[in-house]
Amino acid sequence: MLKEYKTIREVVGPLMLVENVEGAKFDELVEIEQSNGEIRRGRVLELDGDKALVQLFEGSQGLQISESKARFLGRGIELSVSEDMLGRVFDGMGEPIDDGPRIIAERRMDINGEPINPAARDYPSEFIQTGISAIDGLNTLVRGQKLPIFSGSGLPHAQLAAQIARQAKVIGSDSRFAVVFAAMGITFEEADFFITDFERTGAIERAVLFMNLADDPAIERIATPRMALTAAEYLAFEQDMHVLVILTDITNYAEALRETSAARKEVPGRRGYPGYLYTDLASMYERAGRITGKEGSITQIPILTMPEDDKTHPIPDLTGYITEGQIILSRELYRKGVTPPIDVLPSLSRLKDKGIGRGKTREDHADTMNQLFAAYARGKEAKELAVILGDAALSDMDKLYAKFADEFESRYVSQGFETDRTIEETLSIGWELLSILPREELKRIRDEYLDRYLPGEEEE
Numbered sequence: 001m002l003k004e005y006k007t008i009r010e011v012v013g014p015l016m017l018v019e020n021v022e023g024a025k026f027d028e029l030v031e032i033e034q035s036n037g038e039i040r041r042g043r044v045l046e047l048d049g050d051k052a053l054v055q056l057f058e059g060s061q062g063l064q065i066s067e068s069k070a071r072f073l074g075r076g077i078e079l080s081v082s083e084d085m086l087g088r089v090f091d092g093m094g095e096p097i098d099d100g101p102r103i104i105a106e107r108r109m110d111i112n113g114e115p116i117n118p119a120a121r122d123y124p125s126e127f128i129q130t131g132i133s134a135i136d137g138l139n140t141l142v143r144g145q146k147l148p149i150f151s152g153s154g155l156p157h158a159q160l161a162a163q164i165a166r167q168a169k170v171i172g173s174d175s176r177f178a179v180v181f182a183a184m185g186i187t188f189e190e191a192d193f194f195i196t197d198f199e200r201t202g203a204i205e206r207a208v209l210f211m212n213l214a215d216d217p218a219i220e221r222i223a224t225p226r227m228a229l230t231a232a233e234y235l236a237f238e239q240d241m242h243v244l245v246i247l248t249d250i251t252n253y254a255e256a257l258r259e260t261s262a263a264r265k266e267v268p269g270r271r272g273y274p275g276y277l278y279t280d281l282a283s284m285y286e287r288a289g290r291i292t293g294k295e296g297s298i299t300q301i302p303i304l305t306m307p308e309d310d311k312t313h314p315i316p317d318l319t320g321y322i323t324e325g326q327i328i329l330s331r332e333l334y335r336k337g338v339t340p341p342i343d344v345l346p347s348l349s350r351l352k353d354k355g356i357g358r359g360k361t362r363e364d365h366a367d368t369m370n371q372l373f374a375a376y377a378r379g380k381e382a383k384e385l386a387v388i389l390g391d392a393a394l395s396d397m398d399k400l401y402a403k404f405a406d407e408f409e410s411r412y413v414s415q416g417f418e419t420d421r422t423i424e425e426t427l428s429i430g431w432e433l434l435s436i437l438p439r440e441e442l443k444r445i446r447d448e449y450l451d452r453y454l455p456g457e458e459e460e
Contacts, residue, residue, distance in 0.1 A: 002072065011063055013060065017052075017054075018052045028072055030042045030052075057223065079094045081103075087204050092212030092227070125144075126360070128242075129168070131419070144298070145325075147349055148303065148323050149327045150304060151306070157305070159339075160329070160340045165207065178244070180232040180243055184256075232298050233287065245298060271313070281322060285319070324350040328347050338413055344376065344413065404437060412433060431454060
């Protein structure tokens with residue numbers, strides 16, 4: 001039997017104190033009914049004897065505590081899941097906002113998920129083609145990986161996210177592929193861009209969208225990514241789909257966490273964020289992966305804007321520590337007109353070696369990747385030297401490398417947001433660029449691959 005309490009004593013920001021409570025549990029769902037019949041929702045955040053601290057999702061504005069009743073529902077926050085979710089748009093709490101019917105639930109799942117037994121985790125090893133050369137060729141995404149994108153305010157991460165969601169596919173697999181997209185604290189304009197882009201390209205057919213807007217309550221943001229990951233777990237592990245989860249923007253999520261922490265008067269950690277920020281982010285990111293014996297998988301791409309482009313800021317710092325690499329967007333490249341402005345040198349995918357090579361991409365992939373990295377790094381050095389000392393100070397070889405760096409940025413990295421390149425196209429562009437350099441400089445590539453793939457070699 002559900003009990004109702006009229007013993008609401010205090011409301012501070014998004015928090016509400018209820019006294020004389022019996023049998024309440026941590027994370028339990030609470031409904032607050034006002035005298036006019038309006039219902040708001042919250043969850044139990046803390047228990048102390050018979051006092052319960054409740055976090056309100058819809059905010060406390062206009063709440064008349066003397067007239068309100070709190071109802072403890074005896075269960076956590078759940079999401080109604082079904083295969084019919086594909087092609088639908090929901091708000092941050094899992095309610096449909098696309099004028100379609102409500103989802104008839106096949107199951108109701110707790111949004112905190114169930115932990116994966118570490119012994120049952122399967123190693124990520126299959127290549128995912130995003131169609132973006134700077135990712136596929138140099139910082140490869142592997143099925144079951146979590147690979148964040150570090151962006152800055154004003155950089156085109158939204159276009160990049162939409163492009164990945166549109167183009168991503170597992171090559172050589174007949175399993176179904178789905179995209180779960182969760183947006184937290186974004187503007188109406190951005191939300192409209194995503195929905196319109198997905199509908200325009202037909203990608204909406206295989207996507208589930210969760211939209212939490214900037215004017216929605218900040219507290220709702222804490223639930224949004226967990227809603228998305230719950231939908232992804234259902235599609236992956238019960239419907240055997242390969243699911244790509246894109247979460248944007250993790251910075252807004254962390255800000256909502258900080259707001260709640262400040263309302264609880266907790267001792268802050270680094271830069272005002274709560275001390276448990278690491279644990280909280282890990283509880284989301286670790287829901288990526290594969291399970292032995294299951295066909296489906298969850299691959300995660302969290303996107304975050306680095307405050308003041310500072311990658312030592314707690315949010316990118318902890319994210320990079322938990323996840324398996326990072327893709328970094330560069331403001332300098334963006335100013336040059338490179339789209340997407342991916343800075344390949346500080347970017348990293350820790351699992352790329354597992355997803356490339358013979359039978360996955362092509363046998364020359366690893367060698368060419370190493371050579372491109374080395375040549376681009378030397379080309380950038382040569383260009384920096386030319387700025388200080390002038391072109392005359394460069395040797396003929398340095399000038400070739402500087403030319404290589406320019407060509408690499410304009411042809412390999414810059415491809416626009418509409419181009420979808422196969423891995424073969426990416427590799428052949430890489431070989432064309434390497435042909436700028438003399439053969440004896442390509443020391444990181446085996447001779448057999450040079451003979452086979454280097455343009456101009458086959459004719460000799």
